[in-house]
Amino acid sequence: MRAFTVVSSKIAPLDRPNVDTDAIIPKQYLKSIRRTGFGPFLFDDWRYLDAGDLEIDPATRRVNPDFVLNKAEHQGAQILIARDNFGCGSSREHAVWALDDYGFRAVIAPSYADIFFSNCFKNGVLPVVLKPEEVQAIFDGVARNPDAQFTIDLPAQQVKLPCGNAFSFEIDAGRKHNLVEGLDEIGLTLKNADAIRAYEARRAQQAPWLFAS
Amino acid sequence: MSSSNKPRTLYDKIWDDHVVSDLGAGSALIYIDRHLVHEVTSPQAFDGLRLNHRQPWRLAANLAVPDHNVPTVDRAKGIKDPISRAQLDALDANCAEFGITKFDLMDRRQGIVHVIGPEQGATLPGMTVVCGDSHTSTHGAFGALAFGIGTSEVEHALATQTLVLKKARTMLVRVKGHVGPGVTAKDITLAIIGRIGTAGGTGHVIEYAGEAIEDLSMEGRMTLCNMAIEGGARAGLVAVDDKTIAYVKGRPYAPKAEHWDAAVAYWKTLKSDAGAAFDAVVEIDAAGIQPQVTWGTSPEMVLPVGAAVPNPADEADPVKRNGMEKALAYMGLKAGTPIEKIAIDKVFIGSCTNSRIEDMRAAAAVVKGRKKAANVKLAMVVPGSGLVKEQAEAEGLDQIFRDAGFEWREPGCSMCLAMNADRLEPGERCASTSNRNFEGRQGAGGRTHLVSPAMAAAAGIAGHFVDVRSF
Numbered sequence A: 001m002r003a004f005t006v007v008s009s010k011i012a013p014l015d016r017p018n019v020d021t022d023a024i025i026p027k028q029y030l031k032s033i034r035r036t037g038f039g040p041f042l043f044d045d046w047r048y049l050d051a052g053d054l055e056i057d058p059a060t061r062r063v064n065p066d067f068v069l070n071k072a073e074h075q076g077a078q079i080l081i082a083r084d085n086f087g088c089g090s091s092r093e094h095a096v097w098a099l100d101d102y103g104f105r106a107v108i109a110p111s112y113a114d115i116f117f118s119n120c121f122k123n124g125v126l127p128v129v130l131k132p133e134e135v136q137a138i139f140d141g142v143a144r145n146p147d148a149q150f151t152i153d154l155p156a157q158q159v160k161l162p163c164g165n166a167f168s169f170e171i172d173a174g175r176k177h178n179l180v181e182g183l184d185e186i187g188l189t190l191k192n193a194d195a196i197r198a199y200e201a202r203r204a205q206q207a208p209w210l211f212a213s
Numbered sequence B: 001m002s003s004s005n006k007p008r009t010l011y012d013k014i015w016d017d018h019v020v021s022d023l024g025a026g027s028a029l030i031y032i033d034r035h036l037v038h039e040v041t042s043p044q045a046f047d048g049l050r051l052n053h054r055q056p057w058r059l060a061a062n063l064a065v066p067d068h069n070v071p072t073v074d075r076a077k078g079i080k081d082p083i084s085r086a087q088l089d090a091l092d093a094n095c096a097e098f099g100i101t102k103f104d105l106m107d108r109r110q111g112i113v114h115v116i117g118p119e120q121g122a123t124l125p126g127m128t129v130v131c132g133d134s135h136t137s138t139h140g141a142f143g144a145l146a147f148g149i150g151t152s153e154v155e156h157a158l159a160t161q162t163l164v165l166k167k168a169r170t171m172l173v174r175v176k177g178h179v180g181p182g183v184t185a186k187d188i189t190l191a192i193i194g195r196i197g198t199a200g201g202t203g204h205v206i207e208y209a210g211e212a213i214e215d216l217s218m219e220g221r222m223t224l225c226n227m228a229i230e231g232g233a234r235a236g237l238v239a240v241d242d243k244t245i246a247y248v249k250g251r252p253y254a255p256k257a258e259h260w261d262a263a264v265a266y267w268k269t270l271k272s273d274a275g276a277a278f279d280a281v282v283e284i285d286a287a288g289i290q291p292q293v294t295w296g297t298s299p300e301m302v303l304p305v306g307a308a309v310p311n312p313a314d315e316a317d318p319v320k321r322n323g324m325e326k327a328l329a330y331m332g333l334k335a336g337t338p339i340e341k342i343a344i345d346k347v348f349i350g351s352c353t354n355s356r357i358e359d360m361r362a363a364a365a366v367v368k369g370r371k372k373a374a375n376v377k378l379a380m381v382v383p384g385s386g387l388v389k390e391q392a393e394a395e396g397l398d399q400i401f402r403d404a405g406f407e408w409r410e411p412g413c414s415m416c417l418a419m420n421a422d423r424l425e426p427g428e429r430c431a432s433t434s435n436r437n438f439e440g441r442q443g444a445g446g447r448t449h450l451v452s453p454a455m456a457a458a459a460g461i462a463g464h465f466v467d468v469r470s471f
Helices: A027-031 A094-102 A112-123 A132-144 A172-181 A185-188 A193-206 B010-014 B044-053 B082-098 B114-120 B133-144 B151-159 B186-194 B211-215 B218-226 B244-246 B257-265 B318-331 B358-366 B386-394 B397-403 B453-462
Strands: A007-010 A009-013 A080-081 A105-111 A128-129 A150-153 A156-158 A165-169 B018-022 B028-033 B034-037 B061-064 B128-131 B145-148 B162-166 B168-178 B204-209 B236-240 B280-285 B293-294 B300-304 B344-351 B378-381 B429-432 B446-451
Touching: A009 A132, A027 A094, A027 B082, A027 B257, A080 A132, A094 A112, A112 A128, A112 A172, A112 B151, A112 B211, A128 B446, A185 B151, A185 B162, A193 B028, A193 B318, B010 B145, B010 B204, B010 B236, B028 B344, B034 B114, B034 B151, B044 B082, B044 B151, B061 B114, B082 B318, B114 B128, B114 B133, B114 B218, B114 B300, B114 B386, B133 B145, B133 B218, B133 B236, B133 B244, B133 B293, B151 B162, B168 B186, B168 B211, B186 B218, B186 B280, B186 B293, B186 B300, B204 B218, B218 B244, B218 B318, B218 B358, B344 B358, B358 B386, B358 B397, B358 B453, B386 B397, B429 B453
Parallel strands: A009 A080, A080 A105, A105 A128, B034 B061, B034 B128, B128 B145, B168 B204, B168 B280, B204 B236, B344 B378, B344 B429, B429 B446
Antiparallel strands: A007 A150, A150 A156, A156 A165, B018 B028, B028 B162, B293 B300, B293 B446
16 A cells, blocks of 8 residues: 655645535446546536546536636645545445545545545545644635645644644554555454464354354 | 453444454454455455455355346346446456355345345344445344445455454434334434434444334344444444344354354343443434434435425534535425425335335335326335345235336345436436435435335325325
8 A cells, every 4th residue: 555654735625514425436437347547537426517427538528617626726736625524425435546546645624434534544545633623724724825735744643734833633553554654454464364263263162153154 | 252240232242252353552353254245346355356366264254246236127138338247247257256155136136235134144143244335234233243344345354354443432322112103214213313413423333222123123123224324333233132033043044953042042142231331322212203304415414204494594503504505405495395395206215225025015005006196207116135026026015016106126226326227317306215315326416305115105106295194
């Protein structure tokens, strides 16, 4: 997995609570059996005025000029900010793949849905949790100056503001370590292969019906 | 098993029985007993196995079925859409290559993964059950710790039979007393979400308890737990009782005679101890729950059928007010409109929330001897599995639906998420027994109102929402 340490970028503001994974990447794109190529379809229903699917070239579609990510001043942002409960809904990891493929390395929100939050860490995308008033302050700052540069410093667990101040954030130590080092979680787990086998042997004694077939 | 004498919740007990290694700071490597696989979230996981030269850890723990992207008509003709077909072909090829048991599209046991798991007895009390689908919470109805995972975790579960998990907080939702006639598990679960909000259960596992939950059939408990995720909780749980055990008995994957008594003895321990502490407790009076209808674009935007569409101006919180305004604009609704005055274009009865035999019976009882309203363009009934379909047909339910002008389809996820050809057109309004009313969920521009099967059926007959209790 790609490591995440420090990212400096302007921030794209998506001022909505409960941004669900159907909105992040609609169902017709889930027919793809690949992990890549979802970026052009990120927030598809909001981003385009006409319908799309995997067989329609996004370059031929009508762009919605009112959608925030389509505005010139937010092009190139690597950080997205939104309101509470970001990523609610389905477990589709395609939502994280789409954000990543579009170019977002991190999301900032007051809260996330659990499955989306977990999926981010498997893909080198950092979901930063800040207090609602801190999120509001960033929305206000971006509204004043869309080009303002922010820095997310994962080792220091800080979002550094253009004014020089910083907001600190909490993160699980194990997840931070894996992200900073870019570690493969399956490889790490397989170092516990003996413990898994020992568990199975023990469990098969206690609950043999679970291992009967 | 834990040696502590401290009273434990049901969640604590299942967690303790599945810890392979304690990883510190509240995290553990947790053993996964059952992994259900479908076509949409698995192909990239199988690719990952191949890329890293890994094999599934324990083949027998896996069961695969195509459901999300399958047609519900003319199935014998195959799948026309080449991209959909490629996804189903990938599931076939992956299961064949790695040796995973799969129910084929034409197998009578095929159906929605969260219907067939319990139906086959592949979901058992006390198990850990995962699937690359958020509605895996459904299986918590059996006192199993069941939750949805992303594709990276699908690969992790395949390769290691474990997941790295942080222990969740616990929330007890106690529904006290008994619901009135015409009020179903769907209404209970929607009313709970209306109370706690779509993020109310975030970071928690919900245990549902109280007389109204004990009253529910296993089908009802599956509907209840199915929507735990819509309240933000990755998993929902109901304690094991005699109904649970009776449901499991004799199913193909259930314990055989030589293990049955031991299994039952263990299952009977799967309830929270008296005095076990929960991080949050919510109490709801069952008698106050009315048939529910969602009016917005989040499941928490829900009201009793007798209410009117709310006014954003009455909401003090600016973020919520903004959300309500966006929702009303998307839904094409005016504040103050009585819910019973909202006319519908389509009816969808199905999904992992409400496609089991009891749901089919409840809907059929409402439509029997009546006709679909002229303004309703399509009313479709999609049974949750081939076996549910057979049972319903044996009871004559398919004919009741057809006589009323409802379509009787083949099993699958269908218009719950509209990956196949079943979808709403822009602006169409649907009375749906599914679980999500998000923007575009049932088709771009489509407008979804979540209701129980009986309420959806009644709306299909009346042409607008109506209180099924006086219908």
